[in-house]
Amino acid sequence: MNTSLTLRNHVNGAFVDAADGRTLDVVDPTDGQVYATSPLSGAADVDAAMAAAAEAFPRWRDATPGTRQRLLLRIADAIEARADELVDAECRDTGKPRRLTISEEIGPMADQVRFFAGAARLLEGRSAGEYAEGLTSIVRREPIGVCAQVAPWNYPMMTAVWKFAPALAAGNTVVLKPSDTTPASTVLLAEIIGGILRDMGLPAGVFNVICGDRETGRLMVEHPTPALAAITGSVRAGIQVAQAAAKDVKRVHLELGGKAPVVVFEDADLGEAARVIAAAAFFNAGQDCTAATRVLVHDSVHDVFVQALTKAAAGTRTGGTDEEGVHYGPLNNAAQLAQVAGYIERLPAHATLETGGHRVGEAGYFYAPTVVSGLEQHDEIIQNEVFGPVVTVQKFTDEDRAVEYANGVDFALASSVWTKDHARAMRMSRRLDFGCVWINTHAPLLAEMPHGGFKQSGYGKDLSAYGFEDYTRIKHVMTAL
Known part of the structure; x- marks a missing residue:
């Protein structure tokens, strides 16, 4: 086998191979030939990524909305600045027409990241008030924690944005897995975001990418660290994620099939x-x-x-x-x-x-x-x-x-x-x-309008303020006057 590209996981700011050295072939769908390898991540790799995200969470949770906004705005700028590289990676994995990928994906991706950058500073909630005599109630919106996210192969880099942008805007940290057939653009996004985190002096574990197959995804969802599991995929995959998440009552965000x-x-x-x-x-x-x-x-x-x-x-x-x-x-x-x-x-x-x-x-x-x-x-x-x-x-x-x-x-x-x-x-x-x-x-x-379905198409929303709120939790604080 002759491959020209070796992809690696990006964990805690560093590119690493799978702990046991296992790899997957990545095929160019225009000719059916293997052109790269990516890590086949196992339990040790999932543990390392989750540990990095968990360690980074307190600092990122406590970062101001303005700091989160600056990170996302820089990511959006970098997506545009490195558009050619991202499109090259995306087209090699998917075979999409380059012209359409540039016009239909890069601009919307940057726009969606900028939308969530703005949303980071506009969390809405009910005003504080006295709903019982002598008591004042306050409602807080808080980040959930570590988010385990799995993206599909049909729109690898765009759905990666739909996953990480609202999660980061809300103050969560992320472990994201691309599809085993389309990892290249997501690994490049990890390089881009990792560099920006480093330049801003932010924790490297805020954003992590691990490659792998369905078993890797299962290990992520079943891992005790994440507080939320989000997947875009088939109905079968969504059911499996929901069943796995039920074992420790994780929140689940599912965008599944359609038949419009x-x-x-x-x-x-x-x-x-x-x-x-x-x-x-x-x-x-x-x-x-x-x-x-x-x-x-x-x-x-x-x-x-x-x-x-x-x-x-x-x-x-x-x-x-x-x-x-x-x-x-x-x-x-x-x-x-x-x-x-x-x-x-x-x-x-x-x-x-x-x-x-x-x-x-x-x-x-x-x-x-x-x-x-x-x-x-x-x-x-x-x-x-x-x-x-x-x-x-x-x-x-x-x-x-x-x-x-x-x-x-x-x-x-x-x-x-x-x-x-x-x-x-x-x-x-x-x-x-x-x-x-x-x-x-x-x-x-x-970016401003919600995307998500009912019945076997899943639950939860991508995009919009509704998608942003899906990555938050609500806390009631009451104090005696």
């Missing part, structure tokens, strides 16, 4: 809807929990819309990181390619494959943009998250049936409604059982 319904009514601008839905479905190869991949369209315009969506899909290109005109890259790994292909191979007889449905090329994990129509509510591909560049289409006859179909899955993260009828849009936004409802658009996320 996209409800297109007969009065919608069908051409615009098809264009935006295709973009929101195929971006990042559909590897997005909010992807617009489950379309419900009124039967009176079904055929016209399917034709428009199929045309938009056929005009969508997959290809390598630096290829011109590419809209998305490969699936992340061989197992994900097999999963996506399996859903298409198992399509029921009543389904119609409108376009796509096949691998692209012999090297790497590329899959064609795919549209499938003629599906029914109970079909496997409707009920389960495919997590690939696959759009399904169903018919509905009226608003009640649209709501029934939309809500009739186990996921409840995001959704969208396409109509010119304002009253209908407001009714649908109330009736749809999803953490986000977009109207005549799909996919925009803002």
Whole structure:
């Protein structure tokens, strides 16, 4: 095996190998070849990272909000200053188009860090008061403690920001594990943040990164030190985290799967809807929990819309990181390619494959943009998250049936409604059982607005003041007058 890059853990301000020397191969998904190794961290590595975070916590907890803000503002500046390096690392691990990664991730990441920098100085709470005679009550918001955080492989560096920024802003310390298939950009973030902590004279253990597999993540969650475990991942992983955390009653923050319904009514601008839905479905190869991949369209315009969506899909290109005109890259790994292909191979007889449905090329994990129509509510591909560049289409006859179909899955993260009828849009936004409802658009996320779902999509919020508050605890202080 010939690899050119060796990644290492970053614990208490130093780069270190796994204590027992074990490593994992890191594969470039554009060609399927190993290009790096990363540590396969075990119990000793988790112990060391948790000890560093625990030691750093008292000083960081007691730092002023202004100090926390300065740290985060410097991190945001560094993300922009080292954007090329971060994008290089991210694209090597994920195969994403470089142009889109720069435009769609670096700016939002820096903006999100700056949002939480501001939030650090704006903790809100009820005013002190006398709620019983002779007694004054005060409510304090405090950091929770050490946070064990696990990021996914679909947006490695952006979800790392979603994890560490609110945690640090609130005064917590962090042990963060990237996915085993995409560790490079997170390790680079550790180098950047470690250098800033050192320059500011802050404890090195405020931010730690350890690499590893599912077992490493399990050891982190089960470790007695963290007060909160946060994960973005599959439903199965979320259930395992919740079960492990229950053993010592840790707080848990889960952002899991999605199966976003996209409800297109007969009065919608069908051409615009098809264009935006295709973009929101195929971006990042559909590897997005909010992807617009489950379309419900009124039967009176079904055929016209399917034709428009199929045309938009056929005009969508997959290809390598630096290829011109590419809209998305490969699936992340061989197992994900097999999963996506399996859903298409198992399509029921009543389904119609409108376009796509096949691998692209012999090297790497590329899959064609795919549209499938003629599906029914109970079909496997409707009920389960495919997590690939696959759009399904169903018919509905009226608003009640649209709501029934939309809500009739186990996921409840995001959704969208396409109509010119304002009253209908407001009714649908109330009736749809999803953490986000977009109207005549799909996919925009803002630092100021919460992101998170219901049901098997998890609980807790990323982004926004709500996400910030998830990393705090509330204490009542009462004093006699």
